[in-house]
Structures are given as structure tokens and as C-alpha cells.
Amino acid sequence: MALERFVASRFTRGNLFFPTVLEVTEAAVVRRKRSLFRNNEMSIHLKRVASVHVETGLFFADVLIESSGGTDPIASHGHRKGDARRIQELIEKAQTELMPGLVDPGPTKVCPFCAETIKEAARVCRFCGRELATSR
DSSP: OOOEEEEOOTTSTTOSSSOOEEEEOSSEEEEEEEOSSOEEEEEEEGGGEEEEEEEEOSSEEEEEEEESSSSOOEEEEEEEHHHHHHHHHHHHHHHHHHOGGGTOOOSEEEOTTTOOEEETTOSBOTTTOOBOOOOO
């Protein structure tokens, strides 16, 4: 996956002179915000992204990227709706590629005792610890 840059609209709050830039790379999500005398850069590694929230308005969307590592979330206001959805799509796709074992657990069934979802080949429920009838 190549670097993709998303620049917030200048017509939204906080972006009039120096718009916020979100970059999604192979390894991280980076937010760059300039002001008159300083630069502010924040990044979260893709393995540490816990969730991506996209809140759409009439014209623009806000993006909130939360971390599982205890850092502050990345918030960016004033992106086009299509760009916000693309950011979310890129992050989810990259996480799927980085952690392939977490996406598809294989065939599952519901435990008849506790109603939790477990693997179909399970002989003992990992939630309630009861033995399951084998289906042969």
C-alpha cells in the first residue's frame, strides 16, 4: 500500500490558513497540523489502531482514530465524505493484512449451554467449560 494523503477543507473550523493533513502509510496513520510558529505531528501505528469513527455532516466529515496503546486519539475535522470513508477503508484493509489470523476464525457454532460463539471443532466450550456433544 502506498502513501495516501488527505487534506481537510479550508472552509471548516481550524483549517482556514493551515489545513490538517492525514496520511495513511504502510505502517502508521499520521496527522500533521501546522500553525504560524510550529508544526504538530501525531502518529499511531496501524497495529495499535483500536477503532476509526467517521461522523458525516451535510458537507464534510470528521474522523476520529482511537489507539489501543493509551495515547490520545487522532481527530481531524473537515474532510470530504469520500476521503473519510477512504481513510477508514485503508486502515481496515491494512489491519487485515497485518493480522490475518484475527479476521477469519473458520467455521463456528453456538454453545448450547452459554450461547457464546465457539469454533465448530471445539469439544469443550472455552467460555463455560462444559463438554459438547460431538457431531459425527
